[in-house]
Amino acid sequence: MGRVLWRSSMLVSVILVTVIFQLSIGRHEKVATPPPLPILPLPSYSQLKWQQREIIMFLHFGVNTFSDREWGSGHEKASIFNPSGLNASQWASVAAEAGISLMILTAKHHDGFCLWPSKYTPHSVISSPWKSGKGDVVQDFVNAATAQRIDVGIYLSPWDKHDPRYGHDVPYNEYYLAQLQELLNKYQNIREIWFDGAKDPKAQNVSYYFSDWFSMVKELQSSINIFSDSGPDVRWVGDETGTAGNTCWSTINRTSLSIGNPDITEYLNTGDPRGTDWLPAECDVSIREGWFWHKSESPKKLSELLDIYYNSVGKNCVLLLNVPPNTTGLISDTDAHRLKEFRSAINTIFHHNLAESCSIKVSSLRGGKEGVFGPENMLDSDHLWSYWAPMEDGGKKEHWIEIRSRDGNLRFNVIRIQEAIGFGQRIKEHEIYVDGKVIINATTVGYKRLHRLLQDVEHAHVVTIRIINARGVPLISSIGLHFDPFWHSRLTVPRK
Known part of the structure; x- marks a missing residue:
């Protein structure tokens, strides 16, 4: 009989704590999801x-x-x-x-x-x-x-x-x-x-x-x-x-x-x-x-x-x-x-980032849609502490960013990627696709990685950055699509 009363009392206590917690959450704003743990070593x-x-x-x-x-x-x-x-x-x-x-x-x-x-x-x-x-x-x-x-x-x-x-x-x-x-x-x-x-x-x-x-x-x-x-x-x-x-x-x-x-x-x-x-x-x-x-x-x-x-x-x-x-x-x-x-x-x-006029989609979001690690952070002026963070790997090795043109008329020859290095350097390997075709196979990113293409990309619809190997989840602070008018590679076809 004593055990039954004790269990009943415990059940009531758990219910009360749960109700109080839910009421407390209701009276306050949602608690923000914390950033992921840094990966050492870190810069001073x-x-x-x-x-x-x-x-x-x-x-x-x-x-x-x-x-x-x-x-x-x-x-x-x-x-x-x-x-x-x-x-x-x-x-x-x-x-x-x-x-x-x-x-x-x-x-x-x-x-x-x-x-x-x-x-x-x-x-x-x-x-x-x-x-x-x-x-x-x-x-x-x-x-x-x-x-x-x-x-x-x-x-x-x-x-x-x-x-x-x-x-x-x-x-x-x-x-x-x-x-x-x-x-x-x-x-x-x-x-x-x-x-x-x-x-x-x-x-x-x-x-x-x-x-x-x-x-x-x-x-x-x-x-x-x-x-x-x-x-x-x-x-x-x-x-x-x-x-x-x-x-x-x-x-x-x-x-x-x-x-x-x-x-x-x-x-x-x-x-x-x-x-x-x-x-x-x-x-x-x-x-x-x-x-x-x-x-x-x-x-x-x-x-x-x-x-x-x-x-x-x-x-x-x-x-x-x-x-x-x-x-x-x-x-x-x-x-x-x-x-x-x-x-x-x-x-x-x-000076001009073509990605700013595009829609940006990502593979996942840390903290869900209500989190503070959304893709919009990759287009602001803070290249250190504002960043996109995906959900923890959970065994998944690839994360991606999709830059989609609103009119299908992107013209660029430089792709920029930057990591939030305040949390450590993470990316080991990444690929870049334009309209489904791979154009870049590369390794590290760090504070800034610039890919200058062998020839101009014109009339592109979708640019996809895939991070296929990293030390923990990648944290991307900035992305950009740019046009370098001074670059003329041996593969560039002169325009009439």
């Missing part, structure tokens, strides 16, 4: 901001500019550095017109000449006739960039062909760390610092204390992104042509990397889907053939720069484009014009 705040820059600028400037060399000997006299009209404000204006948000200056290249008045060596602007030895290129650079609201970065070459301490581990590392502290204490708000392993194989052997250097950098300015072959924030893509791998993960294993190791270039180029570290790739290339200015050289054609853009930014990387000042101390008019032309072309290509 500074890495996300870096990725959104897309194109940044390198400025190679120093004694090589006047000796007409790429790698100086280290024995150049400081007196050859004498730019008659150096104007860092002109550099910043050129960058601003090109939509550049970060500029990196070679504070010291391999020749050891310092563009700031270092108290640790006389081989600097102190010993040059420029401004009677009282100038500071780095300070002028920082001031000019800041005035244009452009962030700054510096490159301090580990290889120093001038300093006699090079080749002696402890004395040289003390010297290098002293200059590192000098720069980061004097010039504030540095957003990227560049380290590399470039060195002549015949040069003296010396061990660089990279771990000490990196720790010092973070101690002095914690918001800096450190670039090197092994990060820890940004990695080299493995070449100097501005080209990433067709597969390019932002994830990689730092334990497999070492600075200056020629055997890891392929790994740097592609990354690693099983990587435990978020270390996105930066693609460095010069607007000219050389890194320093040479009178005999001209800037690359617009078509070449656009090729580089699609193969770097369009493959989940940031493009670091070198634009070297000349012997006067200015960015040459031809280079400035080409850079402005480059930005104008990018704006022309991507």
Whole structure:
């Protein structure tokens, strides 16, 4: 009898709790479905901001500019550095017109000449006739960039062909760390610092204390992104042509990397889907053939720069484009014009998204129709935190997005896909169909993937993006169909 009364009492309690819960839901708005769990590793705040820059600028400037060399000997006299009209404000204006948000200056290249008045060596602007030895290129650079609201970065070459301490581990590392502290204490708000392993194989052997250097950098300015072959924030893509791998993960294993190791270039180029570290790739290339200015050289054609853009930014990387000042101390008019032309072309290509006038259907919706992860999120201006999310896989491996024209008259030659990388990079493999015919078979997406087609697509009705393999459910932050009027492939049929 007691058991019956106990069970009856429990049943009444359950009913009461259920009724109270339903009444509570009725009195309040529906609770939103939470986002899916992230897939590690994840980018830091500074890495996300870096990725959104897309194109940044390198400025190679120093004694090589006047000796007409790429790698100086280290024995150049400081007196050859004498730019008659150096104007860092002109550099910043050129960058601003090109939509550049970060500029990196070679504070010291391999020749050891310092563009700031270092108290640790006389081989600097102190010993040059420029401004009677009282100038500071780095300070002028920082001031000019800041005035244009452009962030700054510096490159301090580990290889120093001038300093006699090079080749002696402890004395040289003390010297290098002293200059590192000098720069980061004097010039504030540095957003990227560049380290590399470039060195002549015949040069003296010396061990660089990279771990000490990196720790010092973070101690002095914690918001800096450190670039090197092994990060820890940004990695080299493995070449100097501005080209990433067709597969390019932002994830990689730092334990497999070492600075200056020629055997890891392929790994740097592609990354690693099983990587435990978020270390996105930066693609460095010069607007000219050389890194320093040479009178005999001209800037690359617009078509070449656009090729580089699609193969770097369009493959989940940031493009670091070198634009070297000349012997006067200015960015040459031809280079400035080409850079402005480059930005104008990018704006022309991507200012109009044909997908915005189409109807968008998806394979499923996380949280159902009342959820906040609908396909409309792929057409807004937030390319990080607003995204379409399908239902959890449940064993299903494919998800799709259908872009359907309202009049069956789509004309495009570029397809854009972007992932919500704040939740991790996920897509391993995807395909794209136009009116049922497959036109793209590809792998990774990441922050941005641009597919430039071999020929224009005209009068298309339906474009379908299929994600056929991913690390968890894919989260798509943006999609686009664009027309590139500058692209003429060998398969394009000229119009009459």
